[in-house]
Amino acid sequence: MTDRVSWTVALLAIAVAVVGLSERPAMAQATLDNKSEAKAESPPVEEAETEPKPGNPPQPPSDVTAIDRPDDAGTGIIVKWSLSPDDVAKVDEGQTRKVIRYEILRQVDGQDDFTLAGEANFQKSSFNDLKCDPNSSYIYQVVAVENEDSKSTPAAAATEVSPVMQWWDTRRTWFLVILLMVCGAVIQFIRLARAGRSLKVRKIAGLEAVNEAVGRATEMGRSCLFIPGILDINDMQTVAGITVLSRVAGLAAEYGASLEVPTSRSLVMTTARETVQAAYLGAGRPDAYNEDNIYYLTDEQFGYVAGVTGTMVRDKPAACFYMGAFFAESLILAETGNSIGAIQVAGTAMPSQLPFFVAACDYTLIGEEFFAASAYLSGEEHQLGSLKGQDVGKMIGVTLVVVGCLVASLASLSGGDNALHDVVSFLTDNVLGDKGFLP
Amino acid sequence: MSDFFRNLDRRWIFLVMGLSVAIPMLMGVVFPEEPSQEVLDVFNAVEDLEDGSNILMAYDYDPASKGELEPMAAAFVRHCAEKTHKLYFITLWPAAIPMLQKNIEILNREYPEYTYGEHYVNLGFRPGNEGVIKVVVTDLKKLYGNDVAGTDLNELPMTANLKNIQGMDLIVNVSAGTPGTKEWVQYAGTPFDIKMVAGVTGVGYTPLVPYVPAQLTGVLGAIKAAAEYEEAVLQNYPELRKNPATQEGLRRMGPQLVAHMLIITLIIIGNIIFFMDRKRGVA
Amino acid sequence: MKRTVPLVIAAVTGFILIASYFIPYAQSWGEEAMIWFDILAAIAFVLGGGNLLKMHLQKISNRRAGWGFSIVTISAFLITLFIGLSKMGVNPAEKFPEWSWSGDYLQEGGGFKWMYDFIYLPLAATMFSLLAFYIASAAFRAFRAKNTEALILLGTAFIVLFGRTYAGIYVSQPIIDGLASITGAEVESLMSLRLDRITSTITQVFILAGNRAITIGIALGIVSLSLKVLMGVDRSYLGSEE
Numbered sequence: 001m002t003d004r005v006s007w008t009v010a011l012l013a014i015a016v017a018v019v020g021l022s023e024r025p026a027m028a029q030a031t032l033d034n035k036s037e038a039k040a041e042s043p044p045v046e047e048a049e050t051e052p053k054p055g056n057p058p059q060p061p062s063d064v065t066a067i068d069r070p071d072d073a074g075t076g077i078i079v080k081w082s083l084s085p086d087d088v089a090k091v092d093e094g095q096t097r098k099v100i101r102y103e104i105l106r107q108v109d110g111q112d113d114f115t116l117a118g119e120a121n122f123q124k125s126s127f128n129d130l131k132c133d134p135n136s137s138y139i140y141q142v143v144a145v146e147n148e149d150s151k152s153t154p155a156a157a158a159t160e161v162s163p164v165m166q167w168w169d170t171r172r173t174w175f176l177v178i179l180l181m182v183c184g185a186v187i188q189f190i191r192l193a194r195a196g197r198s199l200k201v202r203k204i205a206g207l208e209a210v211n212e213a214v215g216r217a218t219e220m221g222r223s224c225l226f227i228p229g230i231l232d233i234n235d236m237q238t239v240a241g242i243t244v245l246s247r248v249a250g251l252a253a254e255y256g257a258s259l260e261v262p263t264s265r266s267l268v269m270t271t272a273r274e275t276v277q278a279a280y281l282g283a284g285r286p287d288a289y290n291e292d293n294i295y296y297l298t299d300e301q302f303g304y305v306a307g308v309t310g311t312m313v314r315d316k317p318a319a320c321f322y323m324g325a326f327f328a329e330s331l332i333l334a335e336t337g338n339s340i341g342a343i344q345v346a347g348t349a350m351p352s353q354l355p356f357f358v359a360a361c362d363y364t365l366i367g368e369e370f371f372a373a374s375a376y377l378s379g380e381e382h383q384l385g386s387l388k389g390q391d392v393g394k395m396i397g398v399t400l401v402v403v404g405c406l407v408a409s410l411a412s413l414s415g416g417d418n419a420l421h422d423v424v425s426f427l428t429d430n431v432l433g434d435k436g437f438l439p
Numbered sequence: 440m441s442d443f444f445r446n447l448d449r450r451w452i453f454l455v456m457g458l459s460v461a462i463p464m465l466m467g468v469v470f471p472e473e474p475s476q477e478v479l480d481v482f483n484a485v486e487d488l489e490d491g492s493n494i495l496m497a498y499d500y501d502p503a504s505k506g507e508l509e510p511m512a513a514a515f516v517r518h519c520a521e522k523t524h525k526l527y528f529i530t531l532w533p534a535a536i537p538m539l540q541k542n543i544e545i546l547n548r549e550y551p552e553y554t555y556g557e558h559y560v561n562l563g564f565r566p567g568n569e570g571v572i573k574v575v576v577t578d579l580k581k582l583y584g585n586d587v588a589g590t591d592l593n594e595l596p597m598t599a600n601l602k603n604i605q606g607m608d609l610i611v612n613v614s615a616g617t618p619g620t621k622e623w624v625q626y627a628g629t630p631f632d633i634k635m636v637a638g639v640t641g642v643g644y645t646p647l648v649p650y651v652p653a654q655l656t657g658v659l660g661a662i663k664a665a666a667e668y669e670e671a672v673l674q675n676y677p678e679l680r681k682n683p684a685t686q687e688g689l690r691r692m693g694p695q696l697v698a699h700m701l702i703i704t705l706i707i708i709g710n711i712i713f714f715m716d717r718k719r720g721v722a
Numbered sequence: 723m724k725r726t727v728p729l730v731i732a733a734v735t736g737f738i739l740i741a742s743y744f745i746p747y748a749q750s751w752g753e754e755a756m757i758w759f760d761i762l763a764a765i766a767f768v769l770g771g772g773n774l775l776k777m778h779l780q781k782i783s784n785r786r787a788g789w790g791f792s793i794v795t796i797s798a799f800l801i802t803l804f805i806g807l808s809k810m811g812v813n814p815a816e817k818f819p820e821w822s823w824s825g826d827y828l829q830e831g832g833g834f835k836w837m838y839d840f841i842y843l844p845l846a847a848t849m850f851s852l853l854a855f856y857i858a859s860a861a862f863r864a865f866r867a868k869n870t871e872a873l874i875l876l877g878t879a880f881i882v883l884f885g886r887t888y889a890g891i892y893v894s895q896p897i898i899d900g901l902a903s904i905t906g907a908e909v910e911s912l913m914s915l916r917l918d919r920i921t922s923t924i925t926q927v928f929i930l931a932g933n934r935a936i937t938i939g940i941a942l943g944i945v946s947l948s949l950k951v952l953m954g955v956d957r958s959y960l961g962s963e964e
Contacts, residue, residue, distance in 0.1 A: 071746060072746045073746040073747045073749060073750075074746075074747075116600065117600075118600050118602075118606075119600065121489060121491065121492065121608075122489070123489065128605065128606070130577075130602045130603060130605070131602050165746070165747055166746055167745060167746075167747065168744065168745065168746075169743075169744050169745070169746055172743065172744050176744055179945070182942065182945055182946075183945065183949050186945070186946050186949050186950075187949070187953075190950075190955060231617065232763060234759055236944045236947055236948060239947065239951060240943075240947055242958070243956060243958040246958040247958075265763075265766070265770070266763075266766035266767060266768075266769045266770030266771075266773070267762065267763060267766045269769075269770060269773065270766070270769065275958065292777060292780075295773060295774075295777050296769075296770035296773050296774055297774070298774075299767075299770075300534075300846075301501075301503065301616075302503055302845070302846050302849035302850060303845075305849060306845075306849060310791075314787075314788060325617070327616045327617070328503070328504075328615075328616070328640075328642065328850060328853060331853055331856050331857065331860065332849070332852055332853065332856055334860075335856040335859060335860055338860075338863075339449070349940040349943065349944070350646075351645065351646045351933050351936050351937065351940075352642040352643055352645060352646055353642070354936075356860070359860050359864045359865070360860050360864065366936065367936045367937075367939045367940040367943065368936075368939035368940060368942065368943040370943070371940070371943030371944065371946065371947045372943065374947070374956055374958055375950075375956070378958070382955060383950070383955065383956065386946045386947075386949070386950055386955070387946070389946060390942045390943060390945075390946045393942040393945065393946075394938065394939065394942060397938050397942075447862070449859040449862075449863075452855070452858050452859045452862055453855040453858070453859070455858075456854055456855050456858045457855070460854065470887075470888035471888065472888070473891070473918075475918065475919075475922060476922070477922065477926075501846060502842065502843040502846040502847055503846040503847055503849060503850035504850060505843075505847060506847060506850070506851070534842075534846075536828055537828060537835070537838060537839075540828075566760050566763075566764065567756060567757065567760045569756075570753065570756030570757065570759070570760060573752065573753050573756060574753050574756075574757075577749065577750075577753075581753075587826065588815065588816075588817070588826070589815060589817055589818070589824075590817070644925075645925065645929050645930075645933055646933055646937070648925060648926060648929065648930045648933065649930060649933060649934050649937065660925075661886070663886050663887070692887065692888060695886070695887055696887040696888055696889050698854065698858075699883045699884070699886065699887050699889070700889065701858065702857065702858055702861050702883060703880060703883055703884075705858055705861055705862040706861050706862070706865045706876065706879070706880075708862070709861070709862045709863070709865060709866065710865070710866060710867050710876070713866045713867070713868075714867075
C-alpha cells in the first residue's frame with residue numbers, strides 16, 4: 001500500500017509538471033509579444049554628446065527595455081539599458097565619476113508615481129526587479145545619477161510589461177532527465193530483484209567485519225560503541241548511519257552484547273532509540289533494551305567529542321562504530337579508539353575525513369560503500385537491487401565523461417567552428433549547464 | 440635506541456609536538472611567502488571588482504577553527520575595506536556571531552570612514568543551516584527583518600532596497616565545515632550565478648577543488664593560503680605592513696614548518712623501525 | 723498505522739521538495755518545509771536537554787561510577803542557561819532603554835560573553851588543537867611503506883608536507899637553479915618542479931580526480947538511499963524490520 005501511495009504522489013507531481021509544460025507556448029508567445037512591443041515602442045535614441053560638460057547633470061541612458069524574467073514564478077522582470085555616454089570605463093586622474101549609479105524607477109498598474117525599484121552600479125546595464133506581482137503591469141524608467149542633486153532625465157520607459165509565471169524551470173530539464181534515468185534504473189533493478197533475479201554484489205570488508213566486531217565485544221565482556229555522526233537526521237549520512245545501527249543493534253541483541261549510542265542531536269537520539277528498540281524486539285530480546293544507553297550529549301562539536309572520548313577511555317568499549325557525517329573530530333575519535341585497543345569500523349561520505357579513518361581504523365567504508373551498507377547488511381534482494389541501479393548511474397557518469405572528453409579533445413584538435421564544437425557547447429551549456437533543454 | 444622508539448609512549452610525541460609549535464611561535468619566526476596562482480585568483484576576484492561593490496561576507500566558523508581561519512577572514516575584511524566595498528556580514532553558525540563581531544571591530548578600529556548601515560551591515564545568525572541560504576537567495580527579509588542590533592533593515596540605506604542576495608557582486612565565504620562553502624555554492628552561487636570565493640581549513644580544501652573555477656573563482660586552503668593572501672594584500676597595499684595584526688597568518692607559518700618537519704622525522708623513524716623488524720623477522 | 727503515517731509524510735514531503743526544485747511557483751514550498759524542520763529541531767533541543775538532565779541526575783542519585791562528573795555537567799548546564807537567559811551583566815539596547823532585557827546576550831561585558839571568551843573559546847580551540855598531536859602519533863604509528871602503494875603514498879605525503887611550508891621553496895629552489903645552470907634552461911621553465919608547485923599539481927590533478935570520483939559515487943549513493951527512503955523500501959530508520 002505504501003508503494004502505491006508513493007507512486008501516486010510521484011505521478012501527480014509529474015502530471016503537474018506536464019500540464020505546466022503544455023501551457024508554456026502560450027505564455028512564451030505573450031512574453032515574446034511584450035519583448036517585441038517593448039522594442040518597437042522604444043523612444044528614439046538621442047544623439048549622445050561625446051564630452052560631458054562639467055556642472056551639468058549626466059546624460060541619460062538609452063534603449064531601455066523590460067522583459068519578463070524567464071524560468072521564475074512571475075516575480076521578476078529584467079530591465080536593460082545602454083549606458084549613459086557619461087559612464088566611462090576609466091576615469092582620468094584627478095577626475096571624479098560623472099555617473100556613479102543608475103536608479104531604476106517603476107510605475108505599477110498605470111499609477112501616477114514612479115517609485116524606486118532598485119539601483120545598479122556604474123558600468124552595469126541590467127537590473128533584475130524581483131519584487132513584481134504577476135497580476136500587475138509595470139513601466140520602467142532608468143536614471144543616471146551623479147549625486148543626489150545631479151541626476152539625468154529619466155530614460156524613456158519601455159512599454160508596459162507584465163511578469164509571467166512559468167510552470168517549469170527549463171534550465172533544469174536535463175538535470176531531471178538524468179535524475180529520472182538514475183532513479184528509473186534503481187527502481188527497475190529493485191523490481192527485477194523482487195521478481196526473483198539474483199544479483200551479485202562484491203564483498204565489502206568493513207561490513208563483513210561488523211559481525212566479528214560485535215562478537216569480539218561479547219567475548220571480552222565489553223560494550224560496543226556506535227556513533228551516528230554529528231549531523232542531524234535530515235542529513236542522508238545520518239539516515240544511513242541509523243540504518244546500519246539497526247543491524248548492529250540486532251546483532252548486539254542476539255549476542256547479548258551491550259550497545260551504547262551517544263548522539264549529538266536530540267532528533268537523532270529519538271530516532272536511534274526507536275531503531276534500537278525495534279531491533280531488540282526483532283531479535284526477541286525486548287527485555288535487554290535499555291533506553292538510557294542511547295543518550296544525547298551536546299550539539300556542540302568538540303563538547304560532543306570530549307564526552308565521547310571520555311566515555312571511551314573510562315568504559316573501554318571493545319568495538320567502536322563510526323557511521324555518519326564527521327568533521328575534524330574524526331581523528332580524535334579514531335586515535336582514542338586505537339589507544340584503548342578497540343576494533344574500529346568507520347563509514348562516512350565526507351571525503352576530507354576518509355584519510356583519517358583509513359589511517360586510524362581497522363575497516364573503513366568509503367563514500368558509496370557506506371550508503372550501500374544498509375542494503376548489504378539486510379541481505380534483502382530488493383535492497384541489493386538498488387545497488388545495481390547506482391551502478392547504472394555511474395555508467396551514465398562515466399559515459400558522459402568519456403564521450404565529453406573525446407569530443408572536446410577532437411574539437412580542440414580540429415580547430416575552427418564545426419559540428420564538434422557545437423556538440424561540446426551542447427554538452428557544456430545545455431546538458432551540464434543552465435541554457436535550457438535545446439541549444 | 441630502537442627499542443625506545445619501538446615502544447614509544449605517544450605522550451613523548453605529544454610533548455615534542457607541543458614544543459615544535461610553541462618555540463617558533465614565541466621566537467616570532469616569520470618566513471617569506473610567495474602568493475601562488477590559486478591565492479592570486481582569490482585576490483584578483485576581490486581586487487578586480489569596482490570600488491564600492493556589494494560583497495556578502497558569509498563567515499561560518501567557530502572558535503575551534505579560529506586559529507586557522509581568522510587570519511584569512513581578517514585579510515578579506517581589510518582587502519575589501521581598502522577597495523571601499525560594501526560589506527554584508529552573515530553567518531549560518533551560532534558560534535560564529537562573536538567571530539563576525541571581531542572582524543567588524545577591524546573596520547571600526549582601522550577604517551573610521553566606514554559607517555554602519557552605509558558601508559557595512561551585520562545581519563547576524565539565523566537557525567536553519569542551508570535552509571537559510573535557500574530563503575535569503577530569493578527573499579532575504581523573510582528571515583532577516585532586523586540586523587543584530589534590532590534595527591529594521593528597511594531603515595538602513597544598504598538594505599532598504601535589498602530583496603535578496605542575487606545582486607551581490609561577490610560572496611566571500613570563510614567556512615570550517617557544514618553548513619559552509621559547499622552549501623553556499625549549491626544553493627546560492629551556482630543556481631543564481633553569483634561569483635564566489637572561499638577560505639577553508641586544510642581538510643576542507645580538497646573537496647572544494649572540483650568547484651574551481653566554474654562555480655568557485657578560487658579557494659584559500661589552510662593557514663598557508665591565508666599567509667599567501669596576506670602577503671598579496673600587503674604587496675598591493677604596503678601601508679598595511681605597519682600594522683602587525685595584518686601578518687597573523689605569516690607569523691603562524693613558523694610553527695607549521697617545524698611541525699611538518701617533526702611529522703616527516705617521525706614517519707622516517709617509524710619506517711626504519713618497521714624495516715628493521717621485518718628484516719629481523721625474515722632473518 | 724504507526725509505520726504508514728510517517729512513511730506517507732516522508733514520501734509526500736520528499737516528492738514535493740523535489741518538485742519545487744523544478745517548478746518556480748513551488749520554490750517557496752521547499753523553504754516552508756525547511757522552516758518546519760527548523761521548528762521541529764528547535765523543540766527537540768528541549769527534549770535533548772531534558773534527557774541530559776535526567777540521565778545525570780539519575781547517575782548522581784544512584785552514585786554510579788563517575789557521578790562527580792555528572793555534578794560538573796549539570797552545574798555547567800544550569801549556570802550557562804541561567805546566565806544566558808537572564809542576560810546577566812547586559813545593558814539594555816540603545817533603541818529600547820526602558821526594557822532591561824533588550825540588550826544582545828553576547829554584548830561585551832555581559833556574563834554570557836565572558837563565559838564565551840574565557841571558557842568556551844579556549845576549550846574549543848584546545849580540543850581542535852588536539853588534532854595536531856593525534857596527527858603526529860597517527861603518522862608515527864600507521865604510515866608504513868608496506869607495499870608499493872604505501873610507498874607512493876608516503877612519497878606524496880613528504881612532498882605535500884614540504885610543499886605546504888617555506889621549506890619546500892628553500893630546499894627545491896637551489897636544486898632548480900642548479901638544474902637550470904647545468905641544462906642551460908630558463909629557471910622559469912623549471913619552476914613547475916619546485917615542491918610547492920608540485921603540491922599544487924598533486925592537489926589539482928590527482929586529488930581532484932579522486933575526489934570527483936568519490937563525490938559522484940557519494941551523490942549516487944545519496945540518490946539511491948533517498949529514493950528507497952521516500953518509496954518506503956528502506957524503513958530501518960523507522961526502527962521497523964518490515
